[in-house]
Amino acid sequence: MKQKKRDNGEAIAKSMFEMAKLKVPVIAIVIGEGSSGGALAIGVGNRVLMLENAIYSILSPEGYASILWKDASRSKEAAEKMKLTAKDLYNFGVIDKIIKEPQIDENDMIEKIAQDLKKEIKSTISQMKDKTSEEIVEERYQKFRNIQYFNNI
Amino acid sequence: MIVDKIKKREKSAKNKKTNVDIPIGKWVKCDKCKEILYKDTVRENLSICPNCGHYFRMHINKRLELIADKDTYKRFDINIETSNPLELEDYPKKIKALKEKTGLEEAVASGTCKINGEPVVICIMDSGFMMGSMGAVVGEKITYAIEQAIKLKYPLIIFTVSGGARMQEGIISLMQMAKTTAALTKLDEAGLLYISILTDPTYGGVTASFATLGDIVLAEPGAMIGFAGQRVISQTIGEALPEGFQTAEFLLEHGFIDKIVERKDLKETIYKLIQLNK
């Protein structure tokens, strides 16, 4: 009921606000479909990793098509335009690393991904263990601060 | 009835010859009471409907006139323009046309000004530019303004009006929420006052970032404020929404905002809040 009365915008804002202040390293990993403020609310990381076939976007492709073209059925076309793949986001500098999803037996694949993630998490922690809490916070700040897509005039 | 009103106004307007057609551009219809109003009359009334009290959206320049001491506004020297991260075909054209039509650089203006002599950093959004949506330029300008407030040790005042994230800029737009929010943590640590004033409508990624993070959150009467649209929420939860849901009055009642302030009292209220927080 509380959620309904208050909507969840403020909750997202507060979550990002607190996350931006954390004095310990934060690693966010996009493993499936991440979209909109809900994903970002837990995505303010020093490192943002993403599985090769995951997507991370401003909105679901259905929502995007319905807002931009008033037609949710054009979701496939929206997905192609939105640049929401791991590769796109890596090129934008929004994520730091793509975790491969090898085309092997499913159980082996999950095992392999889990191992790779573990390796990434460990290496990130060791890269950051000598940093002060101020450095950790500042590094995270600069990461988002520097997402700049505009032209200087 | 409308015809009568027009005739009456025509008569009262100075130097008016009888039966002269008044260009349609001089008239505006109130969204709430549907009354056709003379634009200048509405403007002189702080962009409030003289018939029913409905608040019209304000152009950045009108808002500045209302809030800033005369000739004190200094625009920040930040010269950036919208790019096209998703390489959409018509987006740059749309931006260019809007710039020409509105005379605005983008959906937000930022700079310093004085409010009854008190220096502040001020950001004002404008719904006339892509519905006040936040893309990379808006995100950068807000972030830069926050950093300047810290540098200058000035209070930060932001007037919001926004449909939310700028869909045309995809994930880059989403990231501006984190960027502006992170900048506000620094303002908070510096112990500086941030007053956000939510005006109609404030939605989506702006609500879910800097708009609701003010130390003091004010709103104009009747402003619609939310994250998701009402239709989406009611479809998702499969229930009708309560009466007045997402109005400033409803949100005040539920502790989401601190005060609803009439337009005519905004400048004085902001000034007093700055004084109290000194």
Ligand SMILES: [Zn+2]
């Ligand atoms: Zn009216």
